[in-house]
Amino acid sequence: METKSKGRLLKRFISYYKPHLPIFALDMFCALFISAVDIVYPLIADELMVNYMSPGNSGLNTFLLIVGVCVLLHVLRAAASYIVTYYGHRLGVRMEADMRRDVFAHLQKLGFSFYDKSRTGKLLSRCTNDLFDVTELAHHGPEDVFISVVTFIGSFIAMLTINWQLAIVLMATVPVLLVFVMHLRKRMNTASRRVKEGVAVINADIESSISGVRVAKAFTCENYELEKFDRGNGQYVASKTLYYKTMANFMSGMEFFTSILKVIVLGVAGVLIITGSGGNSMDITSLAVFLMYVASFTTPIRKLSMFMEQYTMGMAGFTRFAELMDTEPDIEDSPNAITLSDVNGNIRFEDVSFTYGDGRYVLNNIYLDIPSGGTVAFVGPSGGGKTTLCHLIPRFYDISSGRITIDGHDIRDVTLRSLRGNIGIVQQDVFLFAASIAENIRYGRLDATFEEIVEAAKAAEVHDDIMALPDGYETIVGERGVMLSGGQKQRISIARIFLKNPPILILDEATSALDSATEARISSALERLSFGRTTLIIAHRLSTVRNADEIIVIDESGIVERGTHRELLSAGGEYRRLYDAQNTLYGTNG
Numbered sequence: 001m002e003t004k005s006k007g008r009l010l011k012r013f014i015s016y017y018k019p020h021l022p023i024f025a026l027d028m029f030c031a032l033f034i035s036a037v038d039i040v041y042p043l044i045a046d047e048l049m050v051n052y053m054s055p056g057n058s059g060l061n062t063f064l065l066i067v068g069v070c071v072l073l074h075v076l077r078a079a080a081s082y083i084v085t086y087y088g089h090r091l092g093v094r095m096e097a098d099m100r101r102d103v104f105a106h107l108q109k110l111g112f113s114f115y116d117k118s119r120t121g122k123l124l125s126r127c128t129n130d131l132f133d134v135t136e137l138a139h140h141g142p143e144d145v146f147i148s149v150v151t152f153i154g155s156f157i158a159m160l161t162i163n164w165q166l167a168i169v170l171m172a173t174v175p176v177l178l179v180f181v182m183h184l185r186k187r188m189n190t191a192s193r194r195v196k197e198g199v200a201v202i203n204a205d206i207e208s209s210i211s212g213v214r215v216a217k218a219f220t221c222e223n224y225e226l227e228k229f230d231r232g233n234g235q236y237v238a239s240k241t242l243y244y245k246t247m248a249n250f251m252s253g254m255e256f257f258t259s260i261l262k263v264i265v266l267g268v269a270g271v272l273i274i275t276g277s278g279g280n281s282m283d284i285t286s287l288a289v290f291l292m293y294v295a296s297f298t299t300p301i302r303k304l305s306m307f308m309e310q311y312t313m314g315m316a317g318f319t320r321f322a323e324l325m326d327t328e329p330d331i332e333d334s335p336n337a338i339t340l341s342d343v344n345g346n347i348r349f350e351d352v353s354f355t356y357g358d359g360r361y362v363l364n365n366i367y368l369d370i371p372s373g374g375t376v377a378f379v380g381p382s383g384g385g386k387t388t389l390c391h392l393i394p395r396f397y398d399i400s401s402g403r404i405t406i407d408g409h410d411i412r413d414v415t416l417r418s419l420r421g422n423i424g425i426v427q428q429d430v431f432l433f434a435a436s437i438a439e440n441i442r443y444g445r446l447d448a449t450f451e452e453i454v455e456a457a458k459a460a461e462v463h464d465d466i467m468a469l470p471d472g473y474e475t476i477v478g479e480r481g482v483m484l485s486g487g488q489k490q491r492i493s494i495a496r497i498f499l500k501n502p503p504i505l506i507l508d509e510a511t512s513a514l515d516s517a518t519e520a521r522i523s524s525a526l527e528r529l530s531f532g533r534t535t536l537i538i539a540h541r542l543s544t545v546r547n548a549d550e551i552i553v554i555d556e557s558g559i560v561e562r563g564t565h566r567e568l569l570s571a572g573g574e575y576r577r578l579y580d581a582q583n584t585l586y587g588t589n590g
Helices: 002-051 060-109 112-117 120-127 129-162 164-172 174-211 213-218 222-275 284-325 386-392 416-421 437-442 450-459 463-467 486-500 516-530 565-571 574-588
Strands: 347-355 361-370 375-379 401-406 423-427 504-508 534-538 550-555 558-563
Touching: 002 060, 002 129, 002 284, 060 120, 060 129, 060 284, 120 129, 120 174, 120 284, 129 164, 129 284, 164 174, 164 222, 164 284, 174 222, 174 284, 222 284, 347 386, 361 386, 361 558, 375 386, 386 504, 386 534, 416 423, 423 486, 437 450, 437 486, 450 463, 450 486, 450 516, 486 516, 504 516, 550 565, 550 574, 558 565, 558 574, 565 574
Parallel strands: 375 534, 375 550, 423 504, 504 534
Antiparallel strands: 347 361, 347 401, 550 558
8 A cells, every 4th residue: 555655656746747748858868878988988998998098009099989989989978977967956846836836726725724734934845845855856857767777777788798707796796785774774764854843843833933033032932032042943853864874884885885886896806807617708897897887887876876865855854845735625515516706795594504623613503694884893702703603605615514595606616716705704803914005905806006006005095105205116015014003004905805895894903003083094994995885784883783783692603692782781681781881981981
C-alpha cells in the first residue's frame, strides 16, 4: 500500500513536466551529450597515447587533428552544460510556479472551517520553502539520474573492453554500495520531513508575532515572544542537526566507497601486471586509461548520492504540497447548481440546525422568514450564534440540517459565486489589503471605474478624509490598514459595498468598536446603504437597531424573543433586561 502511495505521488510529480516537455527534452539531450563526451574522451586519450605519443611518430598531423576534435567536443560540452544549467533551472522554476499557482488556487476554494484550524505561517511555508526544494529536485533530479545512468553503464562497458577482470571486481562493490544507500534513505527522508515541519513552525511563529507586535509591545511581552520563538527555533535546529548528522553518515560513507574503489583497482591491477595474469591487455597505459574510467564510474555514484539528498528534501516538500492539494473543500457547488439572478432578497430559514462538528449545536431548529427589503436585527449575548446564523446565508459554513432559501431557491442549489455576489458584508473587524485606498474600494467590483470608486467613497462619507491624505486615493493603507483610523477603515469597507451594490446586506457589529461621534457618522452611511435592500444587522448596542422592522433575540438555547423595539420593551423579557443594562452602563459612563 505504501509503495502504491509513493508511486502515485511520483506519478503526480512527473505530471508537472508535461507542459514543459520541449525544455525538458532539450535538457535531457544536452545531458546525454555531456555523458557521451565524458565516456568517449578516455578512449580517445587511450588511442593517442598508444598510437601517436611516441618519439619520432609520423602521425603528428593526425594527432593534432584528433586534439582539435577533442577541443571542439569540450567547447560543445561547455555549451551543453550552459543549456543544462540555464534551461534546466528555468524548467524547475516554471514547474514551481505551476505548483504554487495550483496550491494558491486550491487555497481559494477551501472554506472557513479549514482556515479556522490552520496557521497562516504554516500555509505560507508550504507555498514557498517546500516548493523551492521541489524546484531543485525537478531540475537536477532527472538530469542527474540520466547522466549518471548513461555514464555508469558507458564507463562499465568501456572498462570491460580494457580489462574485464578489473571491471568485474569494480562492479562487485556496487551491491554493497546499494545496501548502504537503501539503509540510510529512509532515515534521511524522515529527517527531511522534520526539517520541513520545523520551518513551518518558525514561519507560523514569525507571522503570529509580527501580526501581534503592537499587543506584545503594549503588554511588554517582547521577551516572552522571543522565548516562544526560541522554542520553535530550537526544535528546528534539532531537526536540522539530525538531518545533517544523517546526511554526514551518508556522504562520508559514499566518499569512502568511491575513494576505496581507486585503491582496489590499483591493488588488483598491480597484481595482474606483476604476475602477468592480466594478459597483453594490462599494462601501465591501460591502467592509466582504466583509472580515468574509474573517475567516470564513481562520478555517477557521487551524483546519485547528491540526488538522494535532493530527492528526500524535494519529495518531502512535494508530499506536504500534495497533502494540502488533497484537502477537499467542505463547501462546493452542487453538480446542477444554477446562477442566482434577479434577486429580491426574501430569505427563509426552515428548521435550520448547525454544529461545527464537535457535537454541540450552535443553532437548533431555527425558523425565520425575512421579507424582501426588510431589516432584521439579531441581538443577544456573545456566543449565542448571531454571527454564525448570518454566516450560513453566504455558505461560509454549511448547515447541519434544514434548509435556507433565497427567493425560494435553496442556497445549496445555486453557485457560490452568484450567491456571494448578491450579498454584501460589513464587519466590525475590517480587513484592508496593504494596497492603495482605490484598490481596496475597487475590491467591491473589480471592473469599476475611478469615477465610480469616488462616488462610492462619497456615499460612504469618506471622500473628504481620503482627499485630505497626501496621496489621496493612491495612499497606501499599510498592513491591515494601520495607516488609517478605525472610522476611516470602516467607511472604506462600506464604500466597497456601495460599489458592489448587492440586494442583501449583512452588518456584523459594524459600529460597535467606534466612538459615539464616529458611530453616528457611519450609521448615516449605513442607513443609505441599507435603503431598498434586505438587511440583517448583528448588533451589540441596542440603540443602533431600534428602527429595525424586526428584532430577534438569540441566546444559546435559540430564538427567545422577536418583535419590534417597542413590542419587546413592553414584553419585559430578555430584550428589556439587555436594554436596561446598557442604559445603566452608558449612563454611568456619561
